[in-house]
Amino acid sequence: MNREEAQARMQEIQRIMERATLWTLLPGTAAVIGGLLVLAGCAASYAMFRSLDFADILNLSLRGQVAFCVMWFAIGVVGVLVEVVFTAQAAKRQGLSPSIRSARVAAFSMTPGVIVAMVLTFKFLIPLEPRREEIQYIVPVWMMLYGTGVYTAGLFSLRPPRVLGITFLVAGVVALLAFQEYGLVWAAASFGLLHLAFGFYVLSKQRQE
Amino acid sequence: MGDSIRPDEIDYVIHERVRLAIVSALAVTPELSFNELKEMLSLTDGNLSAHSRTLEEAGYISVEKTFQGRRPLTTMRLSTKGRKAFQRYLDMLRQVIAQGDSSREAP
Numbered sequence: 001m002n003r004e005e006a007q008a009r010m011q012e013i014q015r016i017m018e019r020a021t022l023w024t025l026l027p028g029t030a031a032v033i034g035g036l037l038v039l040a041g042c043a044a045s046y047a048m049f050r051s052l053d054f055a056d057i058l059n060l061s062l063r064g065q066v067a068f069c070v071m072w073f074a075i076g077v078v079g080v081l082v083e084v085v086f087t088a089q090a091a092k093r094q095g096l097s098p099s100i101r102s103a104r105v106a107a108f109s110m111t112p113g114v115i116v117a118m119v120l121t122f123k124f125l126i127p128l129e130p131r132r133e134e135i136q137y138i139v140p141v142w143m144m145l146y147g148t149g150v151y152t153a154g155l156f157s158l159r160p161p162r163v164l165g166i167t168f169l170v171a172g173v174v175a176l177l178a179f180q181e182y183g184l185v186w187a188a189a190s191f192g193l194l195h196l197a198f199g200f201y202v203l204s205k206q207r208q209e
Numbered sequence: 210m211g212d213s214i215r216p217d218e219i220d221y222v223i224h225e226r227v228r229l230a231i232v233s234a235l236a237v238t239p240e241l242s243f244n245e246l247k248e249m250l251s252l253t254d255g256n257l258s259a260h261s262r263t264l265e266e267a268g269y270i271s272v273e274k275t276f277q278g279r280r281p282l283t284t285m286r287l288s289t290k291g292r293k294a295f296q297r298y299l300d301m302l303r304q305v306i307a308q309g310d311s312s313r314e315a316p
Contacts, residue, residue, distance in 0.1 A: 001219065003309025006302045012226075013233045013299070019249060020234035020241070159245060 021091075030083035031199030039192040041075045042184050054139060054183035055132040069125065106161075110149030117145040139183040143172030143190050164198050222267045223298045227252065227260045232295050235270060235287035243283040261285060269294055 001009075048068060049056040057068055120141050124134040151165025168190055175186040223232055230250050234241060241249070247257050264270045269291030273284050287295070 001305055003306055003312075006305035006309070009229070010299075010302050010306070013229065016230050016233040016250070017237045021237045159248075 027083045027086050027090075028199045028202035030079075030086040031195045031202065033082050033199075034079040035192050035195030035199060037075050037079055038195065039188055041072060042188040042192060044071060045184055052184040053136065053181045054187075055135040055181070057135065058130065058132065106153035109152040109155070110146075113145035113149035113152075117142045133180075136180040136183055137176065139186050139190075140172045140176035140180060143168050143175060143186065145172075146191075147172055160198065160202060164194065167194060218301060220294055220298055220301075222263065222269065223294055225260070225263075227256060228264055229298075231257075231260060231264060231285075232269065232287060232291060235285060236292065236295055240284045240286045243285070246285065264291065267291075267294075 147168025
């Protein structure tokens, strides 16, 4: 074997290890924390407007509505930060850079969907006379777009993210076509409980030796 | 002095491209299922079966067959012997690269 072949082999090994390592970089702990944050947010939301329908935010004072939006924005930001931190720690333990190509591609797969969801949320919430049915669309829209992003990110990884993504997508479609008045239930079930289940599943697999 | 490794210094169980890919993937994960490996490495069922059998017979991987409900599930793990063999193979590659670099630098 000569130098060129040895070098080509090393590069191939590194490429495969990076791809396989996405499994160990899957954010199990971050998913559990994120799920708990969402469940706490849902509980707080219910305490604020005593309803399972997100559209009942319209019954709150302006101050209450702002507090509601700030709370959910903070939950989203903290959830993303927790994922970034835990992914970086996992990468460090594996001796890898957290910005390996496959991880970057997976992260960028989610970005368009999240941006669209944020734009639609802004569009539905901000008008001077917001419409109840548009506010009820917010949770299903987030479920479908988040699910699409997670599924696409999973195309570069292994099956669990694809299963999670498909579940979000299908549940989002059901939530949009029927039962959209139960937005709080959908948010708790999807972003809360599904993330918890996904996180515990990933952690249980990662800890098997 | 050239930059080549003698043929008898190469572990041909690991050296084969598909088997090297399998071992590389298992080196950084606790375990992978048959289907996960197949998807990750774009292999056919027959190809993966044949090469994983060779690695198992060499003692480099362990293969566990269970059921998930009614569906059969095959999971593979890199053994301690396999991990050491993989490390020796990586050391060999680094040695070849280093020898090649010093040959180029020599006047």
